[in-house]
Amino acid sequence: QLQLQESGPGLVKPSETLSLTCTVSGDSVRSDNYYWGWIRQSPGKGLEWIGSIYYSGSTSYNPSLKSRVTISVDTSKNQFSLNLNSVTAADTAVFYCARVVVVSGNWFDPWGQGTLVTVSS
């Protein structure tokens, strides 16, 4: 059964870089038919797509975050990662990783359990 698990610091200082890793079990990040994505949800707010990556390293980013985001993949560890730099309090959110089905459409399933990252000094 496919499972995704986010990990990383729960507290990041303003202006620093937020770094999270998603560990995939039950499937390979090298799967041909899938991308791997990050989505965030600010407290009490809706979902915001951050970006997605293919195992080859090909990426797609939300234009509103593109200047601050880097997503990478480590096929040897079956993981993919998110870096978001120059964070502010507005970046406080629950961050989810998910498999992205791209064979038909572009949708997320399943999702990890999510991890709360707070930006505060």
Next chain:
Amino acid sequence: FMLTQPHSVSESPGKTVTISCTRSSGSIATNFVQWYQQRPGSSPTTVIYEDNQRPSGVPDRFSGFIDSSSNSASLTISGLEPEDEAEYYCQSYDSNNHVVFGGGTKLTVL
């Protein structure tokens, strides 16, 4: 583009409710629409993908439709049950594979 959903809807158990999702620009029919259910404290789960397909395990009380005349998608839940109370999000994408989520609709089962 943006996807606009009503902030909230409510209905009684056993009844039918429909949640709309209107695309601001570009045709709603060009790119598939998905619907996710998010219960409090939980991660989203897919209830509809590719406009009208249900993942295994999702009851057939959930159905998705596309209406090109109003440039909108809709999620209909029939035979409402208390467990259907949740936030529902529509999602689509553009020609560059940039993903967009609707703002979410809180469904209250009275």
